[in-house]
Amino acid sequence: MSRPPSTDGVLRPPGNRHALRLLAAPVLAFALVAASFVVPKVTADPFLLSFVPTIVVSLLATLHVWLLLRVNLLSFASPAFMAVGGYTLALAATHLTTNAVALLALCFLVPAALALPLGALLLRLRGTYFALVTFVLAQVVVLIVVIADKPLGGTSGISGIPPATLGAETLGAGGPLLRFSAIVGLAGVAVAGVVTLRWRRHFAAIDENEPLAASLGLRPWAYKTASFVTAAGVAGLAGLVLVNQLGNAHPDSFSPFSAVNHVAAAVLGGVSILGPVIGAVVLSWLVHAFASQAEYSQLLLGATLILVVLYAKGGITGTVQRGFGLLVAGRAGAKSAPESTAETDARRAENLDAARDGDGATTLDAPDPSAEPILVVTELSRRFGGVAAVDGVSFSLRAGEVLGVIGPNGAGKTTLINMVSGHFPPSGGRVELDGGSLTGAPAHTMSRHGIARSYQQTSVFASVSVRENLARAKAFSPRWIDEAELAELLAATGLAGRLDDRAGDLPYGLQKLLGLLLPIATRPRVLLLDEPAAGLERAERVRIDELVDWVVRRGCAVLLVEHDMDLVRRICPRVIVMDTGKPLAEGVPADVFTDPRVITAYLGVADSDELADEDNTLAVATLEDNHG
Template identity: 30%
Template sequence: MKAGSLRNVGIMAALLIAPVAFALSAGGYEQRIMTLAGIYAIAVLGYQLIFGRLGALSLAQGSFFGIGAYTTGLLGIHLDWAFPASFLASLIIPAAIACIIAIPVLRLESHYFALATLGISQIALLVGVNWTEGTGGANGLYGVPPMRILGTALDSSEAMLVVVWCVLASAVLAFSWLVKGRAAHRLTLLREAPEAAVTAGIDIGARRLSLFVASAAFGGAAGALQAHSIGVVSPAVLEFQVMVSILAMTVIGGRGHPAGAILGAVLLVHLPEWFRFLEAHYLVAYGAALLVAVIVMPEGLAGLFRRWLVTQERWAPEPPRTSKPEAPTTLAVLHLVGLCKRYGGVVALDNVSITVVPGEILGLIGPNGSGKSTLINVASGLQTPDAGEIRLGNLDLTGMPAHGRARAGLSRTFQTPVQALGLSPLESVLAACPAGLDERRAERHAAACLSAAGLTAPAVPTTSLSPAEARRLDLARALASGPAVLLLDEPAAGLTPAERDDLACCLKRLTDSGLGLLLVDHTMDFLLPLADRVICLATGSVVAEGPPSMVARDPAAIAAYFGEPPP
């Protein structure tokens, strides 16, 4: 175990033990407050997964809490289920509901995702209040039995406190397991640079689903404990107030680190105690605290202790002994056949067919608006063609999502690379490594990709990369998924002549192992000497194709760039 993670474990252990020890010494009232803090911390941990790590503003976490509470209440009162079974059910039922609502909800853009989850929580509240036979309506359910473990009823406040915080400790472990190692990097890349992430082979749908379902289970667990702890379940557990509390704790505590969940929950559960002089109006202070936190502490309380809390290992790789990537490159021919793409009345691609063979650099030129970037977007799966086929070797990629194409061996870079600033360059490349590689081999592979892309100082923060280095990082990330064919969208834009020469050498070397390159660029003195073949696009069609020297003299290509010569 590395020193950083050891310290992390120490801090988390202290954060889990200290509040319990304090409450045990302080007496019954404080024990009940701290029990509530532990319960909320579990729900907040779940919310950190979906909101903090994935960046999706779900407003249904409070409802999962409420559904968990009702599950425990109903099973305990009507069916007399004992603790472990009812608790398990309170995890599974919210998770199952999350699974079902994920179908319409998870593919939505953020503002619709927030509304849809809010709508679902409103429906849950309406059911809770109005389904009198089932949920007890506005009166709720009374007499939820206390927890029984091995036949012993845990009805003292000390026992409840200890059990809740033990569940919290397990939740922290589950949280760490869910986002350990490269999984955490992938989530950061998805959150901060979604297009780069999906074209590096990360399946956004699967990640969202698993984290949404996990967050619901965390919420349900918290609700179940709440039902046992106060013995009553009322529709108040489904009200928006619960969601607001969870959101406030997440934002104030810090949205990414489990320490933030505990700090936020302990602080905000105690807030009403400290603002007791405001009587019932302490919620004004609650709102004000949330406002101040979001303005002055974007990373929350955990962010203040950032230097001690290691969210991800910062580690400088040993220089690779060889620059040979670990993931084997398979050789395959890329066929783009008869691609068409229209935007309303504008024809961006009109029956374009292009083949890239292994080890070849195919240059793609054409004036602005000729369809070069659309071609790369359509080929990499960010846009769907209106007609045509995309094949890599024997594989038909046409209907495949972007991450599937990257895994199949078709990779790309971006004209304006977006970097995940929360990751170091190495972590950013690690995120794109194939899931099949174990940690050790992935690290070697990532270091090899960085050096193959010519990025030599990967331990510096991503924020301090120069534009040229940012492009190198984008290239390294594209190499990490082990492509057979790489699509490069204006990789030389904005580079100095020296940097351009450097890049040309680097690209030439890449083709030695059989990698095929489709290279879009405007800089002719960069592209023409480098390319084996050049294709010129104009208004969505191929107007010239052949060796660089020939295309450079081709009347159609010249006309496309400079307009028709005067008659």
């Protein structure tokens, strides 16, 4: 079977915009290593000889925080994994070997291995809860060290630790210590750089819009685990450098409160991989400059952080990158405005009006009723405490079928989509695709099986271009359309001339259409649309018809939740009405819209029989007026 044409040409941005950014941190880290060879030859100043190891410890601890910030997790666990790495060095150097390469490997792998089971527990948490638990973890590790008196020395720690060696050279003081510390720092930067660059899109998507990334097929937990394990290993290297420099491992060296400085350095440095290097240097300088007056260093650091948070979001490197981007944009000159789509949209609307049946009935044919359904939902329910948001909803969808779901606000329509798409586990019932159960499967699993969704509000990766939005979706999904199909969809959404525009700068309507394009481009078998026309102008709503027609012609089943009764009437041969979480009526739109029970649900009146008998048009107009 021949492969479809590649879309790489459309999705590849002009030029390599990341080359300078990717090289900056390794170059600076390499310069640190070079300095470690030069400094001992030109000076014997104890301050300078101790400054490089101090910077490296701060750098590696800051990298721990930075790696987890990339996946939208704030960690205060750096002292915990530093302690694991430091005490691993103490025990290994005392009882096993002092070989520097072996110690480096052990001090990375032991904390990383410990992070695997911890991640299985901690990564279920988010936001403040994750941050608090990691801070508690740092305290627990110190308590374990204090309690474990025999192997770890308790409150006295372990002293007299032999320094690392490489051949006949001892790496515990002077120039050898500098070189060893700098090389360990370079190794930490290299590991963090490889991980973040390998999964740059994945980490950025989780950080910016995790639900959207999951609905496109990305497995957030897997990448968070990779980040957590790597961050633990890098922090372990910080413990290696610290204990090797001090010659002892003591609980006080791994105070949980030192994590605050590591977080501060990560925030100060910023989002680029160069950020931890800059943050660590600034933090180390402050500590040394105000060694005799520590309160002043903390005061200055706090004031600097306040300014960064208020006026330089993204830290030092983020601010420099934005300034450089503005400079480049200014030199390039004003970008020509994209061609207006207003006339095209107007023509689309006119053509749609001309193509409609006289009674406004659906323009899409119903699928073959003898065909087997691909999606079967049975008695699906979801309870929040004692409230049933969805209660006993059942339906099936065949390939190429469009099923509309309508109902008053709060009827449970979006909750239904959230369950079928894997964003909420159901409290009861079943979701089956091709006869196999997907009940309770997470969003990324649903997506990889072919169930895609859109969102009621605009949901895109707002900080990057339209092109990068598509590139991320392609990277996450196991299925993708070919280049000709992508060109068709870009034209149908009006985004063909906006590929290099930042998604967050697009007009609302184009953002909404981009939010539809992303799941459609993954070539789904079932497409769940949650109010796709909400907030769109009438001319823009016409594009929804074209997109639905496009996927239906390719055999995709569509579940449409919508407030626009005109759109529902046009494209849905079958409609389900929900009220208070339960199915109320089902049938063709003309019958459903005049059902007395449906009108009662919308209007809350008891004499709906009389209203429904007066005129079908009046009933439909009543629904439209009370549904939006």
